[in-house]
Amino acid sequence: MSPKTKNPLPPGNYFFEGNQACAEAAIAAGCRFFAGYPISPSSEIMERLSWRLPEVGGVFIQMEDEIASISAVIGAVWAGARAMTATSGPGLSLMLENIGYAIITETPCVIVDVQRAGPSTGQATRPYDGDIMQVKWGSSGDYQIIALAPWSVQEVYDLTIRAFNLAELYRVPVFVMSDAALAHLREDCRIPEGVDIVGRKKAIGAPHFGTEGPAGVPPMASFGEGEGLILTGSTHDKFGYRKTQDPNIQKCLVDRLNEKVLSNAKEIIQTEEHFLKGAETVVVAYGLVARAALAAVKEARSVGINVGLLRLKTLWPFPKEEIRALRARRIIVPELNRGQLVREVERVTKVEVIYVNRVDGEVMGPGEILEAIKRQ
Amino acid sequence: MEATWKKYLRRETLPLPFCPGCGHGILLGAILRAIDASGIDIKDMLFVSGIGCAGWIPSPHIKADTMHVTHGRPIAFATGAKLFNPRLKVMVVSGDGDLASIGGNHLIHAARRDVDMVVICANNEIYGMTGGQVSPTTGLGAKTTTTLAGNVEPPLDLCRLVEAAGASYVARSTVFHLEHLIGILKKALSHKGFSFIDALSPCPVQYGRRNLYASASEQLKDLEKRCISLEKARDMTQEALKGKIIIGEFVCRGD
Ligand code: SF4
16 A cells, blocks of 8 residues: 555545445545446436546546447556446446456456346336346356445445555456445545555566466556557467467466455455344345344344344455354345345355345335344 | 568567458558658557457557457547547557447547547458458448348448548548558548548458459459549549549548
């Protein structure tokens, strides 16, 4: 970490909605390029950045579609920018083509996914945890990305900053998983004076697309620095040369793209524990739903039920060790979908896993979760 | 010319991957000579290309920053790089399928924004790499692997398209008219704004064979016969211009 960088926004308490907090966090994190395409419920992020970025010497552009938006972001990152785009489920589907390109070229970038109800255009203004699997598996091949799930406006701010730093540390696309409710929820948001920013690792003349170790993160030059960078979306050696017929090069590349994230899972994964000690039932939740879950857990405990909450701030890489470490008899996973992350929980634990789902485009209240807790 | 090759190409990437008789090698040579004559430092250049035979014209051969991207998207990637670092001299080289079909939307909007970059369409009027399928610039009646009885869709005039969209430099040439092509490339390199060059570059293997050209050189000679300069074309009737390809500078604004 470099010394704290001064926040361009005067410090203090702001009454922000999630999308505003996200835009301001990006600027505080050093984001100086944004390309996007209008889509509900994410548009306020680009609207704010359209005037905020020029104020801090950054570049804003509204592109012709989402494919162009993520492409422009990747181009700008290789020209030296810290860059971001924001979208929602249907836009994300279009971006996946070049998210794959970002993964194989190891391009650090941040993608804010303000989720809404699907499939397809679904309900443009209703919250949903619809893209938990889309961000992980939507592009082709085997890869890892990082996905963070804030539960408050403050955390939208904090995790957006963290997303930029993780992107640089591991040279990987990082997703901030917001939703339609969090995007427009207004809460107190504390803006700090300084922000920790991870800079780009540079090494003149070094290979920029491979490392000696099987899980390393190579240094990254920018266009125009005289390095003669060779980028390709095809399988390549550590110098960037396309090598598509060598099984060993393919294996090493795919393994490293995965292992550089997985072997650092401990540093990347953040969870928050509430009343876990001795809890027989544990609710595992993320995002806004986790707030309802905490209320439900407190309510249940007030009537003597031994229940706790494990809140996942990181969804990918999946916190499997943290789930395995739970000493519960059963795990309840509430989600705004028909069960996406719950399947990962089922995969890593032997205890009973209970689904609590809501798919009508409404936010989940504590009542539904409390009911499941009480149903012994 | 040999000196130019040595100066600008990565030796370890040679020989070029193109089939014998392909126009793309000639186009690469023309690009390098135009850069050399313009006195541009190759280190200041960024080449962005997409998928297809033409994507291999700059990447990974030219000793500069090269970015070989997904199908149809080079202009969008190039836009991001150029906007963030305006000191980069950005050139996009890709094919007609890449730029005009799957990437058509990006072409229109980059022209509309008049983004400062040179876009060269290595136009062989076919999808070469994937086996010779019809493209948006394939002529009426031409035989391809997806139009066995002849193409029934009219081709797109890319120069008129980008002119209408707002490009400030628009020209067409061919690899047969080498000096003309180099002249136009030099103009495009010195132009500030969106420069588009429709560079006809025959594909003898996927197009020529199926459309009864005896050889690559026959195909080139036919290109010579079909082309007519903009100056001459001005005095000709629509009837006389039928089947002709007009070459020259269509738009040169602001220089
Ligand atoms: S297929 Fe056609 S365009 Fe492609 S390299 Fe061969 S001759 Fe050239």
